[in-house]
Amino acid sequence: MSEEVLKIADLQVSYGGIEAVRGISFDVKAGEIVTLIGANGAGKSSTLRTISGLVKPASGKVIFDGEDITGKDPTAIVSKGLMMVPEGRRIFPNLTVLENLKIGAYLRKDDLESDIERVYGYFPRLRERSWQEGGTLSGGEQQMLAVGRALMGRPKLLMMDEPSLGLAPIVVQDIFEIIRQIHAAGTTVLLIEQNANMALHVADRAYVIENGKIAMEGTGSELLSDEKVRAAYLGTTAN
Amino acid sequence: MKEKKISFQAFICISILLIFVIILENISMIFPSLPQIFAPTSPLFTVLKKAAVYSLVAVSMNLLNGFTGLFSLGQAGFMLLGAYTYAILTVPSAMKEQVYYLFGGCAFEFSLLDMFEGIFGSAGFGGAVSMILACLIAIILAGCVAGLFAYFIGIPVLRLKSDYLAIATLGFAEILRAIFQWQKLGKVTNGANMIKGFPTFSSFNITDASGNTVLRLSTFVPFLISALCILIIVLLIHSSYGRAFKAIRDDEVAAEAMGVSLFKHKMLSFVISSFFAGVGGALFAMYVANAQAKAFTSVMTYEILLIVVIGGIGSVSGSVIATFLYVACSEWWLRFLDSEQYVGAIKIPLLRNGFRMVVFSVVIMVIVLFFSQGIMGNREISIGALFKKRTPRAERKQ
Numbered sequence A: 001m002s003e004e005v006l007k008i009a010d011l012q013v014s015y016g017g018i019e020a021v022r023g024i025s026f027d028v029k030a031g032e033i034v035t036l037i038g039a040n041g042a043g044k045s046s047t048l049r050t051i052s053g054l055v056k057p058a059s060g061k062v063i064f065d066g067e068d069i070t071g072k073d074p075t076a077i078v079s080k081g082l083m084m085v086p087e088g089r090r091i092f093p094n095l096t097v098l099e100n101l102k103i104g105a106y107l108r109k110d111d112l113e114s115d116i117e118r119v120y121g122y123f124p125r126l127r128e129r130s131w132q133e134g135g136t137l138s139g140g141e142q143q144m145l146a147v148g149r150a151l152m153g154r155p156k157l158l159m160m161d162e163p164s165l166g167l168a169p170i171v172v173q174d175i176f177e178i179i180r181q182i183h184a185a186g187t188t189v190l191l192i193e194q195n196a197n198m199a200l201h202v203a204d205r206a207y208v209i210e211n212g213k214i215a216m217e218g219t220g221s222e223l224l225s226d227e228k229v230r231a232a233y234l235g236t237t238a239n
Numbered sequence B: 001m002k003e004k005k006i007s008f009q010a011f012i013c014i015s016i017l018l019i020f021v022i023i024l025e026n027i028s029m030i031f032p033s034l035p036q037i038f039a040p041t042s043p044l045f046t047v048l049k050k051a052a053v054y055s056l057v058a059v060s061m062n063l064l065n066g067f068t069g070l071f072s073l074g075q076a077g078f079m080l081l082g083a084y085t086y087a088i089l090t091v092p093s094a095m096k097e098q099v100y101y102l103f104g105g106c107a108f109e110f111s112l113l114d115m116f117e118g119i120f121g122s123a124g125f126g127g128a129v130s131m132i133l134a135c136l137i138a139i140i141l142a143g144c145v146a147g148l149f150a151y152f153i154g155i156p157v158l159r160l161k162s163d164y165l166a167i168a169t170l171g172f173a174e175i176l177r178a179i180f181q182w183q184k185l186g187k188v189t190n191g192a193n194m195i196k197g198f199p200t201f202s203s204f205n206i207t208d209a210s211g212n213t214v215l216r217l218s219t220f221v222p223f224l225i226s227a228l229c230i231l232i233i234v235l236l237i238h239s240s241y242g243r244a245f246k247a248i249r250d251d252e253v254a255a256e257a258m259g260v261s262l263f264k265h266k267m268l269s270f271v272i273s274s275f276f277a278g279v280g281g282a283l284f285a286m287y288v289a290n291a292q293a294k295a296f297t298s299v300m301t302y303e304i305l306l307i308v309v310i311g312g313i314g315s316v317s318g319s320v321i322a323t324f325l326y327v328a329c330s331e332w333w334l335r336f337l338d339s340e341q342y343v344g345a346i347k348i349p350l351l352r353n354g355f356r357m358v359v360f361s362v363v364i365m366v367i368v369l370f371f372s373q374g375i376m377g378n379r380e381i382s383i384g385a386l387f388k389k390r391t392p393r394a395e396r397k398q
Ligand SMILES: Nc1ncnc2c1ncn2[C@@H]1O[C@H](COP(=O)(O)OP(=O)(O)OP(=O)(O)O)[C@@H](O)[C@H]1O
Pocket: A015, A018, A019, A020, A038, A039, A040, A041, A042, A043, A044, A045, A046, A047, A087, A194
């Protein structure tokens, strides 16, 4: 459990003049579920986008699997086994479910059959709808597709940006159940969530981001019982 | 397995179509009493030839606009490059003196046609082989030149936001047209004059020793070349590259996040699209039997864009159907609107020269306003209605 899959050192990201991420450091160890929580605009998505190469950092380092991937392009990063489920699902609306899944494995040249079966195993509804266009799926189904699509890349580390966004509570539970299963099957997960309660329950460790900085860190249960976290992110106070 | 079955069916359909074209072209020779419309000079064949050429260009534009989501307005420019490349490479050197008489001959003595005639002879079967090889190679090179220029435009422009491509290609096409008409380059481009004397579609008609046509192939040839090129484009669209193109069209950021290299795939699509526009340009030169820069205006690009929109952005079969309808309307069916007509002794009002374009514009406006999906939307005609009905159910079962 000690080997570091991902290590972020003093990462800074700015858009024009606006500093969105101001020196974040954290790490994810093999086999963990790590979650980043924080208010709107705290810089969570910016951090993920920078790790996956969509945004170039102003400074700092991203080490994945012992290799410096700072500022590399997304193609190189994906091919090393780092996949992202982007914020807001972003499935391809005019491609069928099956085509969406195949794009997730675009950089792989080997046989996809077993992976498609695996994804359909997690999400039987996708199998029923494999010829339906992505844009015509319901929100929940689209989220399943976005997760399935990322799994097609056989990631060593799966990063998910708010997978529960806009889903009914029962579907949120389903999604979290799947995250547990994916994790149990051996994939390391980095999870961003607004739904701090659910996230802290599944996570081994968690970081709280405020204004582009790490404000707190600890195991999931530690943060769940922390006064400040309860007040700010769980909407409950102790008693 | 499904893919193979479809390609096999497509292959059969294309073969039937080509055979049908040959029969149609030659039927008036076998049955001379047939109506005028089957005669080689009838507008039917003008329409078929032009539409065959235009459908390739429309499909190539659709590959870029409809399947990759890139908006280029350089189609006419790439066609111009193709037309001139083809013309310059195939005009026999004996003809060059006469074609370039204003400039005292051509700076470029070489001719593919002469080269192959030197090997295979210029008469009979050898002559046919020489001409086919010369034309084929010149057409491919025409595409390559267009593709090469696209590559150089793409290097700076495709890294920017997509809108810039439309502006850059439009400007490129206009500049190119001016350069090719520039008198200083007359020894290569023949200035503002046309280049002629190269093999055209009619050159493919088979004649006997005394010069009588035995078998007409002048409509078959553009159909054959266009069909092959469109087939290649369709295969590309169905390959994993095509899937990546469509992913980029749907959502650039998501495609990039999945590891699809935006620049590489946009470049690929742009170069391939331009290659086929260049081939289309060569075919266009063969169709009008000359190459002249002033034919390749931006109006031509808009015409093709219109065809793509009418057919449905993202539908290959839509583009092809729309091309044939569009060309038939503009060249044939609406011609009567341009001349004064009488019903009995009463002159029908409004019909006079130019009225056709008015009607045509109105029809197009109605289509674009009320049927913005075009004829086909982004669907395709699948071969055989039966097949179409069976597919989804069969797929669901497995
Ligand atoms: N492309 C951009 N250009 C300019 N500013 C941006 C851009 N993307 C993000 N920002 C800004 O950076 C800050 C952090 O944004 P980010 O998307 O990382 O927040 P977040 O923590 O994911 O919030 P949320 O929970 O609402 O998704 C915000 O103030 C946002 O306005």
